[in-house]
Amino acid sequence: MLAKVASAVLTGLDAGLVDVEVDVTWATLPNFNVVGLPDAAVREARERVKSGINNSELEFPLGKVTVNLAPASLRKEGPSLDLPIAMGILQATKQIEAETIDDFLMIGEVSLDGSVRRVYGALSIALCALEQGKKGIILPAESATEAAVVKGLDVIPVSHIRDVIRFLKDGEEPKPLVLDIKKLTACTGKYDVDFSDVRGQEHAKRALEVAAAGGHNILMIGPPGSGKTMLARRFPTILPPMSLEEALETTKIYSASRLLHSSISLMFKRPFRDPHHTTSDVGLIGGGRFPKPGEVSLSNNGVLFLDELNEFKRSTLEVLRQPIESGTVTVSRAMGTVTYPAVFNLIAAMNPCPCGHLGDKTRECVCTISEIRLYQSKISGPLKDRIDVHIEVPRLAKEDMVKTNGGESSREIIKRVNKARSVQKDRFKEKKDMLNARMSVSAINRFCLLGEESKRFIENAIDSLGLTARSYHKVLTLARTISDLDDSETIQTRHLAEALQYRTYDRQNRRRF
Amino acid sequence: MRKLYSIEHTIDRTGGVSNIHTLKIADDDYPQCLREISCPPATLYIEGGLLLSFSKERRRAVGIVGSRRCSAYGRDMAARLGEDLSQEGITIVSGLAEGIDASAHWGALKGQGGTIAVLGCGLDVVYPKVNQVLYTKIKENGSVITEFEPGTLPFHQNFPARNRIISGLSDLIIVVEGAERSGALITADFALEQGKEVMAVPGRADTRFCKAPHKLLRSGAGLVETSQDVLEELGMDSHSKPKRSGNIPQLEALTDEETQVYRTLAEDSQNIDEIIMNTGLQTHIVSSILVILELKRLIIKGLDSKYHVCS
Structure with a gap:
C-alpha cells in the first residue's frame, strides 16, 4: 500500500x-530502501525509524519498504526526514489511518526509543509550509x-511518535x-551592555554614533587595551531596533546554521560576530559541500567585528569586498x-604599529617608521576604500579613567540615531533599507548638494589633503x-x-615633515 | 654584493630625461672639503646646480641630522634651524631621509643658503617615496648628490657611507634627535674624525628619541638653542634676528571656539580626547575645529595622533 x-x-x-512516498509490499524478503538523492544521514534514517517504531509499541513491517523522496533531483541532507518516513510507514501499513495527514507538513529526527528530537531550519520550513x-x-x-x-499556521509541537499519532487521530x-x-x-530586544560603561573616548563614541546613523563601516586604530573591543560590542545597542522582517531573516540564517538556541523564537537582538583572525575565507564567506552561511551572513542586520584586522590573511579580507558592496554573498x-x-556593519580594529604602543602615553613605541608604514599598508586600498570612518582610539591614562564619567547612555544616543534614520527614510522613499552609506555616485550628486561656502572649503581640503575622487565621495556621504x-x-x-576628521587614512597620505 | 641595476635600465626609469652629471675627484669643480676627508668618493653624481657654486665660492655649510622617527618638537627645531641658518647664507646639508632630515631641508629651502641632499642610493631612485616633492624641490633649488651610480638601490650599508659625505661637506654638524644607536651618531663620529665641530639640540629627558644628542652633549658637544649658538661657533655675525619659538600667528580670523582650541594646543600637544576634556567643548565641534585649523595650517597631527601647533 502506498x-x-x-x-x-x-x-x-x-x-x-519534499514528498515522502512510502510503499510497502509483502511478497518479498524484508527490505528497507530509501531513494531520491539522500545523503548519509537520510540513509541512516532506516535504522532509527525501524527501532523508533518498534519501541513505540507499534510494528515495523516485515515486507519490502521503499521510500522515495520526491522530487528526486533535490539533494536531501540531515535527519529531519525521519519523522515523515516513520509516519509514512505507519500510514502505509494502516497502523494509523488519518486523512488529516495531508494537511500537515512534518519534520523531526526520530530517536531509537521513538522520541522526536530537535531539527534545524524550522522557521524556513514553516514558511515553506505556509506557502504550500x-x-x-x-x-x-x-x-x-x-x-x-x-x-x-498551526504549529504542533511533538516529543514522541505517539504524540503525532494521537494528534492525527483526534486533532486535539x-x-x-x-x-x-x-x-x-x-x-528580547535588550542588551546587557551599554555605552555609558565606556569612560572617556568621546571622539570614538561620536564616530560610532555617526556610523550607526548612516550605516557606515568603521576602522578603529588604537593601542591594546584602549577599549576598541569594548566600543565595538556596544555598537549594536545604538542601532535602531530590528524590524520583524529583519528579525525573520536573521533568525532563518541562525536556524539554518544550527546556532539558534531552542528558547529563542525570533532574534530581535542585532547579531554581533567577532571571528578570530585565523578564520578562513570559507569561514568568513560561507561554504562547505552543502554551502553553509559564513560569518558575513551570520552578522546579517548586525555587526561584523574584525579585531586585529592586519592579522587576518590578506586573501580572507579581500573576499569581504563583494558582500560589503552588494549586501549578499x-x-x-x-x-x-x-x-x-x-x-552588516563592518567594524575593524587594529593596533597602530607592530608593538602597539604608538601614541600611547604610558609606554613608548619601539617601532621604526618603515615598520609602521609596512604594518599599516597591510590592508589593501580597495578594502580601505570601503571603510568610511577611520578613527584613532587612544588609551586613557589611569588618572583620566578615574576622572571622567561614563557619559551618555545608549538610550540617549539611539534617539538621535533613530531621528537621522527617519530623515534618510524620507530621502530614499523609493528604495527600501537605503542608507547614506549605500548611496551611489548619482545619489550622492543628487542629495549631497553644497553651498558656495562649503564648496570652497572642500575644494581647499581636496587640494591640501590630496583627496581622491572616491574619498571625496566618502566625505560627502x-x-x-x-x-x-x-x-x-x-x-x-x-x-x-x-567628516574629514573621520578620514585619518586620507590625511596620512599627505606629505608630512 | 646584491644586484645593481645597469645605467641603461635607469634611463628607462627616468623616461630618458636625466640631468645627472658627474664630477671626478680630479676635476677642478670637485669640492675641496670632500677631497680632504679620508676615503673621499671617487665620483659624485649630481643633480641641481648648487653644488658647483658651493664648491667654487667655498660657502659655509652646516649638516643637520637626526632620526627618521622624531617628535614634533624635533621636526620644529630642525626646520627652524634650517631656515634661520639658510637665511644667513649657510648651506644646509642633510640626508633626505624622513623626519629630521626632511624638516631641515624644508626649512633650508626657505632661505638663501640653499640645501644639499646626500643620498644613499642612485639619483634616479627616490627613497623614501614620501619625499618625492621635497626631492624635486631640492633638485630645482639646491643639489642632490650621491656617490652611488644611478640605479643603486637604498641598501642599508649605503647609509653610513653617505654620512661621511654629509659631514665632509659641512663645517659643523648638528644632531637634533636620535635614539641610542642612531645613524646621526655615525655622522657625528665622522665629523669628529674629520676635525669638524659637533653640536646637539637638547630634548626631553624621558624619551628614546633624545638619547643621541644627550650622549653627545655629555661628552662635550656644543649646545644649540637657536641658530645664534651655531653662528657663534662658526665665528659669524648674524644679519637677522632668529625667529623665537611660540610666536602666535594671526588668530583674529578665528572664531572664539577655534581660538580656544588653538590656545589649549599651544600649551601642550594633545590628542583629540584630551582636547575635548580640556576645552569642555562638544565632541563634534572639536572634531570639525581641528580639521579647520589643520587646513589653515595652524596645527598639525603627528604620527602619534597628537595635535601640535605649527611654528
Whole structure:
C-alpha cells in the first residue's frame, strides 16, 4: 500500500517541499530502501525509524519498504526526514489511518526509543509550509518556538511518535503553540551592555554614533587595551531596533546554521560576530559541500567585528569586498549555488604599529617608521576604500579613567540615531533599507548638494589633503549623515570638517615633515 | 654584493630625461672639503646646480641630522634651524631621509643658503617615496648628490657611507634627535674624525628619541638653542634676528571656539580626547575645529595622533 507525507528540507536559507512516498509490499524478503538523492544521514534514517517504531509499541513491517523522496533531483541532507518516513510507514501499513495527514507538513529526527528530537531550519520550513497552503506543521517541541512566529499556521509541537499519532487521530492534543510577537519584541530586544560603561573616548563614541546613523563601516586604530573591543560590542545597542522582517531573516540564517538556541523564537537582538583572525575565507564567506552561511551572513542586520584586522590573511579580507558592496554573498559548490544575505556593519580594529604602543602615553613605541608604514599598508586600498570612518582610539591614562564619567547612555544616543534614520527614510522613499552609506555616485550628486561656502572649503581640503575622487565621495556621504544628525537640510562647512576628521587614512597620505 | 641595476635600465626609469652629471675627484669643480676627508668618493653624481657654486665660492655649510622617527618638537627645531641658518647664507646639508632630515631641508629651502641632499642610493631612485616633492624641490633649488651610480638601490650599508659625505661637506654638524644607536651618531663620529665641530639640540629627558644628542652633549658637544649658538661657533655675525619659538600667528580670523582650541594646543600637544576634556567643548565641534585649523595650517597631527601647533 502506498502512503504520502509532506515534508521539507533546507536548500540554503529557504526550504524546498519534499514528498515522502512510502510503499510497502509483502511478497518479498524484508527490505528497507530509501531513494531520491539522500545523503548519509537520510540513509541512516532506516535504522532509527525501524527501532523508533518498534519501541513505540507499534510494528515495523516485515515486507519490502521503499521510500522515495520526491522530487528526486533535490539533494536531501540531515535527519529531519525521519519523522515523515516513520509516519509514512505507519500510514502505509494502516497502523494509523488519518486523512488529516495531508494537511500537515512534518519534520523531526526520530530517536531509537521513538522520541522526536530537535531539527534545524524550522522557521524556513514553516514558511515553506505556509506557502504550500498547509494547515499546519508537526515538528519537535524544541524547534516549535521558532516556527511559531509564522502567522496563519498551526504549529504542533511533538516529543514522541505517539504524540503525532494521537494528534492525527483526534486533532486535539497536543495543542498548537501560540506566541505573542509583541511580548517577544519587548523581552528580547535588550542588551546587557551599554555605552555609558565606556569612560572617556568621546571622539570614538561620536564616530560610532555617526556610523550607526548612516550605516557606515568603521576602522578603529588604537593601542591594546584602549577599549576598541569594548566600543565595538556596544555598537549594536545604538542601532535602531530590528524590524520583524529583519528579525525573520536573521533568525532563518541562525536556524539554518544550527546556532539558534531552542528558547529563542525570533532574534530581535542585532547579531554581533567577532571571528578570530585565523578564520578562513570559507569561514568568513560561507561554504562547505552543502554551502553553509559564513560569518558575513551570520552578522546579517548586525555587526561584523574584525579585531586585529592586519592579522587576518590578506586573501580572507579581500573576499569581504563583494558582500560589503552588494549586501549578499553567493556561494557556488558542487552541491549547489546558494545566495545568502550579508548586510552588516563592518567594524575593524587594529593596533597602530607592530608593538602597539604608538601614541600611547604610558609606554613608548619601539617601532621604526618603515615598520609602521609596512604594518599599516597591510590592508589593501580597495578594502580601505570601503571603510568610511577611520578613527584613532587612544588609551586613557589611569588618572583620566578615574576622572571622567561614563557619559551618555545608549538610550540617549539611539534617539538621535533613530531621528537621522527617519530623515534618510524620507530621502530614499523609493528604495527600501537605503542608507547614506549605500548611496551611489548619482545619489550622492543628487542629495549631497553644497553651498558656495562649503564648496570652497572642500575644494581647499581636496587640494591640501590630496583627496581622491572616491574619498571625496566618502566625505560627502559622511557629511550627509552628520548633517542628518544635526537636523540640517543642507551640508554645512562644519559637517564637512567633521567628516574629514573621520578620514585619518586620507590625511596620512599627505606629505608630512 | 646584491644586484645593481645597469645605467641603461635607469634611463628607462627616468623616461630618458636625466640631468645627472658627474664630477671626478680630479676635476677642478670637485669640492675641496670632500677631497680632504679620508676615503673621499671617487665620483659624485649630481643633480641641481648648487653644488658647483658651493664648491667654487667655498660657502659655509652646516649638516643637520637626526632620526627618521622624531617628535614634533624635533621636526620644529630642525626646520627652524634650517631656515634661520639658510637665511644667513649657510648651506644646509642633510640626508633626505624622513623626519629630521626632511624638516631641515624644508626649512633650508626657505632661505638663501640653499640645501644639499646626500643620498644613499642612485639619483634616479627616490627613497623614501614620501619625499618625492621635497626631492624635486631640492633638485630645482639646491643639489642632490650621491656617490652611488644611478640605479643603486637604498641598501642599508649605503647609509653610513653617505654620512661621511654629509659631514665632509659641512663645517659643523648638528644632531637634533636620535635614539641610542642612531645613524646621526655615525655622522657625528665622522665629523669628529674629520676635525669638524659637533653640536646637539637638547630634548626631553624621558624619551628614546633624545638619547643621541644627550650622549653627545655629555661628552662635550656644543649646545644649540637657536641658530645664534651655531653662528657663534662658526665665528659669524648674524644679519637677522632668529625667529623665537611660540610666536602666535594671526588668530583674529578665528572664531572664539577655534581660538580656544588653538590656545589649549599651544600649551601642550594633545590628542583629540584630551582636547575635548580640556576645552569642555562638544565632541563634534572639536572634531570639525581641528580639521579647520589643520587646513589653515595652524596645527598639525603627528604620527602619534597628537595635535601640535605649527611654528
